[in-house]
Amino acid sequence: MKHVVAAKKILQARGLSKHYGGVVALDSVDLDLREGEVLAIVGDNGAGKSTLVKALTGAIVKTSGSVLIDGRETRIDNPADAKAAGMETVYQDLALVNEISITKNMFLGREIIKDTLIGRLFGVLDFPKMDAKIRDLFEKLDIRITDIYRDAEAFSGGQRQAVALSKTVMFGKRIAILDEPTAALGVRESKMAMDLVSSLKDHGLSVIMITHNMQHVLNYCDRVVVMRLGKVAAVCDVAEVDGDTLVGLITGAIEKRQGR
Amino acid sequence: MINQKSSEFVSVPQAKTNGWQILRYQFMQIWQVLAALILIYAVFFVLSPAFRNIDTLLSIFSQAAILAILACGTTVVLISGGLDLSVGSIFAVVGVVVGVLIKDYQLAYPVAIIGALVAGTCLGALNGVIQVVTKVPAFIVTLGGLTAYKGLAELLGSGKDLSRFPEGFQMLGSGYFAPICIMFGAALLTGLFLTKTRLGNHAFAIGGNEEVARLSGVKVARSRIYYYMIGGMFAATAAILEVSKLNFAQSSRGVSYELFAIAAVVIGGTSLFGGRGGVGKTIIGMLIMQTIIVGLAYLGVGTSFQRIAIGAIIILAVYWDVWRRQAR
Numbered sequence: 172m173k174h175v176v177a178a179k180k181i182l183q184a185r186g187l188s189k190h191y192g193g194v195v196a197l198d199s200v201d202l203d204l205r206e207g208e209v210l211a212i213v214g215d216n217g218a219g220k221s222t223l224v225k226a227l228t229g230a231i232v233k234t235s236g237s238v239l240i241d242g243r244e245t246r247i248d249n250p251a252d253a254k255a256a257g258m259e260t261v262y263q264d265l266a267l268v269n270e271i272s273i274t275k276n277m278f279l280g281r282e283i284i285k286d287t288l289i290g291r292l293f294g295v296l297d298f299p300k301m302d303a304k305i306r307d308l309f310e311k312l313d314i315r316i317t318d319i320y321r322d323a324e325a326f327s328g329g330q331r332q333a334v335a336l337s338k339t340v341m342f343g344k345r346i347a348i349l350d351e352p353t354a355a356l357g358v359r360e361s362k363m364a365m366d367l368v369s370s371l372k373d374h375g376l377s378v379i380m381i382t383h384n385m386q387h388v389l390n391y392c393d394r395v396v397v398m399r400l401g402k403v404a405a406v407c408d409v410a411e412v413d414g415d416t417l418v419g420l421i422t423g424a425i426e427k428r429q430g431r
Numbered sequence: 432m433i434n435q436k437s438s439e440f441v442s443v444p445q446a447k448t449n450g451w452q453i454l455r456y457q458f459m460q461i462w463q464v465l466a467a468l469i470l471i472y473a474v475f476f477v478l479s480p481a482f483r484n485i486d487t488l489l490s491i492f493s494q495a496a497i498l499a500i501l502a503c504g505t506t507v508v509l510i511s512g513g514l515d516l517s518v519g520s521i522f523a524v525v526g527v528v529v530g531v532l533i534k535d536y537q538l539a540y541p542v543a544i545i546g547a548l549v550a551g552t553c554l555g556a557l558n559g560v561i562q563v564v565t566k567v568p569a570f571i572v573t574l575g576g577l578t579a580y581k582g583l584a585e586l587l588g589s590g591k592d593l594s595r596f597p598e599g600f601q602m603l604g605s606g607y608f609a610p611i612c613i614m615f616g617a618a619l620l621t622g623l624f625l626t627k628t629r630l631g632n633h634a635f636a637i638g639g640n641e642e643v644a645r646l647s648g649v650k651v652a653r654s655r656i657y658y659y660m661i662g663g664m665f666a667a668t669a670a671i672l673e674v675s676k677l678n679f680a681q682s683s684r685g686v687s688y689e690l691f692a693i694a695a696v697v698i699g700g701t702s703l704f705g706g707r708g709g710v711g712k713t714i715i716g717m718l719i720m721q722t723i724i725v726g727l728a729y730l731g732v733g734t735s736f737q738r739i740a741i742g743a744i745i746i747l748a749v750y751w752d753v754w755r756r757q758a759r
Binding site for chain 1: 456627628629630632633635636638639640642643644645646647648649706707
């Protein structure tokens, strides 16, 4: 989807800042996500990538700034607000609870309750319904995990990431935010996870993805935001940059430039 | 799309889970502690002739009953990654409260029971609220509760003769049948709560990884308060039963009951670190502890040595938990 002619801006961040005492982790960052694109966020360690994502999704309380969804200012003070606004986030290392089953992980915080009097009164979970939804989804996404009643820790890194990513399709009505989806994965598992990321588009999601892998940016993303020292150093169309340019922008060897 | 030939995303194909599979899965969870219980019982059965009758077995169950009911609440709190050292003192407060309500206020005993249950639940809620609001660790808050509630029990009960209760009330805790039934009832309710309900399932998620639970939209603080309320409610249930059984109430009851409860939970195999466990294990853990206490007594071993033995078993049980975690 390289033709980004006046695509609708589904999510906009304006002047996002986060201060920890005297330390400025995020310094008045603006960011646009266009409908149907995969937007990469790159930058060195400590550049503010994760802080930006956490400020966007309400995982931390931002010092200042605002978030607009479909051009309307939307209050996002906690993860529940973000979810209500149609954002689904996969945090690095914080995607699944090891001790509970895949089914319980998928629906954690959004369980389906049995539609009976007792069910509604006591919050009785409807496991058959949840299992069926997961099986449908996994079939649609070609994720071949069948023993979904087993605890999450029984699965490989790739399988766990697939489960976490599929959560964005199940619940993220519009926006998926991924913090290093391939961080802990081997080469082959990374490829599969990234294929899954690009298939999110086909399911109507716009994607923001933090990554350290320049090849993934070039192969799978439409635009890239380069962060340095808590600020946006550059915004580029992926079609117009190469790996060396990106590395130069990340390290500061190449000075700030603004793409489209 | 995902590569068809790759194996990482493919796991062993399995038919849909049915009741039998779930039952087998649950049995696999408890067979080790169950085997340990049977083995320990068998050892005493061989060693002591006096151990070989049904009365001994029933008295083990009925002695376990009151502490096991208390431990149902402790199970929930520990699974959620919390800790409650104050339930022994809540037990003391509730014992006095039910006594005062019946003897001083002349309330009908069912009303007094409801009042006492509410009192225990409120004290549990206080534990939770203080933790959530002040962010002081559970260990400290409930250690404070251990002393403070003890003082409250003494204030409420001082200079009062709380004994000789109405006959209907005495029925609850006397004999074998009623306490054992109430124990299994409490265990069944707790089990259904933990496995079937949203709030119960959240206990495992919060105990497993509180941050993931929070980011997933689980209302962690509110849920925690509920778990401490459940702990307080089961402490109250146990206290009411004991008052009924002894036919008197005293503020000095319940001392170190919280430790026995935690011991039973851990011996049963519920993780001290949260996220894993179940109430069936706790009941078996409590039966193991009572079997050892009764068995050693039958062999003429004094209470001091019984305590040393229980202490050693607690350490072994936690060591096993730690070892299992590292093995993963």
